[in-house]
Amino acid sequence: MTPASGETASTTLELEGFLPYRLNLLATEVSQTLARVYGKQFGISIPEWRVLATLGQFDVMTARDIGIHSRMHKTTVSRAVAALEKRQLIARRANRSDMREAFLALSEAGQAVYRDIVPMAKSFSESLCLGLSPEERETLDRLIARLSERVSHLGAGD
Amino acid sequence: MTPASGETASTTLELEGFLPYRLNLLATEVSQTLARVYGKQFGISIPEWRVLATLGQFDVMTARDIGIHSRMHKTTVSRAVAALEKRQLIARRANRSDMREAFLALSEAGQAVYRDIVPMAKSFSESLCLGLSPEERETLDRLIARLSERVSHLGAGD
């Protein structure tokens, strides 16, 4: 039977109140809902969107930098870049002074896709936040930042 | 070049301030950090832990209910249950009045593992929240709940 409430805290873990669990459910659902939007219309996967979004913001970057910034595994980046390149959404330019890496940037077509997706992404995010007051939104941002900082400390034991 | 700040809002998306992005980074890092804890010591995967945690909380459940509650795909649940059963951490009991499903519960050994992991999970979650005031924690909970509610509405278009 369900543990009697009131003295629950000791041995059982109430998942509904467990931050990692709830955070993960929320983030998964948010990501997937958003991915459905651009996935359907543009045939773009989550890693591809991340690459696109990163290049859209920073214009020129190496694959390595994209990976660091968006915290994607280098193979994930490599494959997403390859797929986007094949569709001519990004262009590669050699770095003459270091031939191991290459400068990546959105092509015109890539910028067009980016310009199409961004408003959708923004409006999605905004409608998500509808019903939060400006103070609450600010608090949310601050709390996420605080938690991100902490978890990276806690996880430093790699 | 990087878009001039000040009129950024229009065309580019600043990922650092984009809620879905930040939420996902945070949740991924939190999950993985926690998973490293119980994964190393108990050889338990994330889905297995979720099954364990769900059964630990609700004692007896069908695979279906576990999936609904923890929002896991039924094949993920099926495989996690199979793995845990093989290790004798959970036990299966037939439902005589519906032979399609089966009642699942933690075995003694499973309860022992659960009792070992729960304090670790709790202390992880708590140290994560260290540095948030009680009001902030409460606000965080409320905001996550609010967003979860909203995203499930927005995503209803399946």
Added chain:
DNA sequence: ACTATATAGTTTCATTTGAAACTAATTTTC
């Protein structure tokens, strides 16, 4: 200069995942 080591990125391989097909049991409909 030449070997050592390190780095960027790709490829290979094993594992994980989810969608779709499948099996077995149950419920509905006529």
Added chain:
DNA sequence: GAAAATTAGTTTCAAATGAAACTATATAGT
């Protein structure tokens, strides 16, 4: 009460993922 539709759970297959090996280039150390 038999055929049709549903449901719980498993299996199969294809796609996504990450770890490790690999290629090509660059940097150190001597």
